[in-house]
Amino acid sequence: MMNTIVWTLAVLHLASTNALDLGRRDRFWRHHVEQESLVFDGVDHYHNIQNCIQENMAPEEFQQISSAKSDKRKAGKKVVDPYTNENILVVVEQAIHPVHVKAVQSLAMCVRKFIPSLYESRAMYQEMDMETDPGLGGNCPTHLAPLVSIFLPDVIAEMQLTLNTAYRAAGWQAIVSRDLENENKSEKRLVHPDQVGIRASEHLTYTDFPSLADHDDGATTYTMNFAFTGGDDYQGGEFFIKARNKGKNKNFEHNDVHVEYLKPNKFDAVVFLGGRYLHGVNEITGGHREMFSTEFWPYPDTPFGSTLWSNTPANIKQYIKQCNEEQAQNVGLPCTAMFSDDTAYGGSLKDVRSKYSPIDGYANDPRGPPTVKGINRTKDDIERPNRISPSELKMMYVDRDGNLFDPTSFKSRNEEPDFLVPKTLQPGEMQPIRWREDKSLSNLNPNHAVDGPDGETFVIGFPPELHREFLTYIANNGMMRVAHQILYKEGRPGKGEQRLYTLDDGEKWTAMVQGSWKTDMVWLDPGDESTFESLLGVLRRGGFDIVLDQIGKNFDLNGLMIQGVGAIFLSKYDQPKNIHVDIPGSRGSFYNIILPVHIPAGHDAIFMLSDRGDDYKGQIKLDPNVGIVLGGESRHGTGKCDYKANEDFRLSFAIYVADINEENVDLIASDATSLWPTDGDSNWFWAQRGRLWTKDGKNSLKHDKGRRPLNVQDLMEQCPQLKDQCDIDLKGIRLKCPKTCGLYLEDDLYYKKFFADTAGPPSCSADNPQHPTCLNQHTAAM
Incomplete structure (x- = not known):
């Protein structure tokens, strides 16, 4: 038969x-x-x-x-x-x-x-x-x-x-x-x-x-x-x-x-x-x-x-x-x-x-960790031996080596179809964002995170007071009203256009767009140093110290400054095509923390992540209590949304932090896309280095003493006579007259306004007496 x-x-x-x-x-x-x-x-x-x-x-x-x-x-x-x-x-x-x-x-x-x-x-x-x-x-x-x-x-x-x-x-x-x-x-x-x-x-x-x-x-x-x-x-x-x-x-x-x-x-x-x-x-x-x-x-x-x-x-x-x-x-x-x-x-x-002989982890593998084009991870890991990699963090289930993992601690597929995202995170707790379909979490196979075993794309738990402080801040200064005005009455700025808005608290913000994407997305950035310092106050009251501390320790950094705190809002995005990195070449020195503040009721706020090209981008939902930590080379972008039916929009803050040193200061400073800090102003960045966190614990946001002295000066003698043009000629007079226009506060006013109770300005001579921040004149770089 x-x-x-x-x-x-x-x-x-x-x-x-x-x-x-x-x-x-x-x-x-x-x-x-x-x-x-x-x-x-x-x-x-x-x-x-x-x-x-x-x-x-x-x-x-x-x-x-x-x-x-x-x-x-x-x-x-x-x-x-x-x-x-x-x-x-x-x-x-x-x-x-x-x-x-x-x-x-x-x-x-x-x-x-x-x-x-x-x-x-x-x-x-x-x-x-x-x-x-x-x-x-x-x-x-x-x-x-x-x-x-x-x-x-x-x-x-x-x-x-x-x-x-x-x-x-x-x-x-x-x-x-x-x-x-x-x-x-x-x-x-x-x-x-x-x-x-x-x-x-x-x-x-x-x-x-x-x-x-x-x-x-x-x-x-x-x-x-x-x-x-x-x-x-x-x-x-x-x-x-x-x-x-x-x-x-x-x-x-x-x-x-x-x-x-x-x-x-x-x-x-x-x-x-x-x-x-x-x-x-x-x-x-x-x-x-x-x-x-x-x-x-x-x-x-x-x-x-x-x-x-x-x-x-x-x-x-x-x-x-x-x-x-x-x-x-x-x-x-x-x-x-x-x-x-x-x-x-x-x-x-x-x-x-x-x-493929058995390998006892990458440490004993002569081939080293997986490579990414343009990134020397092996060299970087040697230089930062205390760096905490994703593979060493919390495990989730029983793998081939018998390691115990807890799958119930992560959101369901219905909630997060593309990534493994923890249900809860304690304030300051960091975990790598892992692809849901690529999660071989054996210690021998740690390359399960979005950008590999030594990548820099994480989620982090926020202290609950941080979200409350930002809600209070935008309620008091009228930012939501201004955002609605731009989106539904004025229309967003044109490409290359900058607008200046003075909010209810007297602080100035600039509005602009980036890229040519088919969206009404608008960036609101601090228009001067006073506005920037007011935002540091929000972070200080919101307990952001714990976030800086964990980022510094997890990525084995030396010190941290905050480069900027910008608001991003939009009401509609039909065809997301904005996957990008923030600063190519900045791995290990620059980080962007996304903090959602307002998400329209009944809607999600989708964020896109990828390490393998646009074909492999995945979606993650923004959560006001959970931050997304992006390295300077983490691929990310904004997802689809449409809140126009109710004339609503979503608002998130991007908090940029950097570990500044002599080798990267010009690279980090040259990335400025807003009017403040001015493009290429390495002096201001150098004056901020290590200001808000250092590895030795001496500096922190809670006990902030301010930046180092700048002694800001105008670029033109006639600036005092042109003061009425500061808020009109935003790319001309305002940038050429940083002292007169108040882009940077004069040192005595700066310390009196924000640090009157401290022991006085930090001394630059103890660090590097020949550096430009220790000289008698500071002008915005042009």
């Missing part, structure tokens, strides 16, 4: 690919059935495995293998690519009989017993030939191709019926017809189910991995995953598939991404276009997930002994060519050519595996 079904399948011929005579689908394995022989490492395991399957099943179950049918098989849920309006996935319900499930499980167990090398703990980063694991996860396959065909042909027959069911339900005939006309689709072209062979067939568990990051299946046409466990048997572990626009549909953003999640019922099959669409498995937080996955391609079934590592189009075409030449001379005999073990990334499988 077994052989009869084998031959029924084997008479199907595959379509020609690249002018090769592909031959029958079963041409590379049918001799094992005919000869009842399966030699591996000099030992014939055919009868060992055959007998093992029978012994592992009850007699009545074994007898039912040839007669069991999935009579209730039917197409269920379909997933559509919204950019092409084509089906990309079909769930086939009740696709496999329970007896066939038991048979495949028995085969897998027997293979692990007699040929244990066909089982592996497969990390995706190794399969992709990456130097280190960026948290991609993996799975634990038992390789069963072509062993299912050899020992369980009835299961293969049922699999073919499942593939045909999905093919008809999805309407993939249209894609097949289109691909036949496109010669460039030779490797990934879709073909009829009667013209496919099995590239790989794997019994899968996830014992060693909590997830499997998004990937495609390369040269595979159809991927078929049978659920051997149901959704109630494990927690988390949702299968997901992604569709990307890539400019295909002009009604959507160019790189827009659509994601669908599902958990198939037990005995269902998920059939999808695995070679064309990214897919993966979310974190499994409990229970047991078990699947039977088969990948089909437009070539014959692969020979015994090959695995997905080496089953590439190049290898199979070379093998077919060799076998065609050999079998033309030896008609009717099996091919004796060797199937190449070269992987898709070059090099043999043996070479690949020898490359």
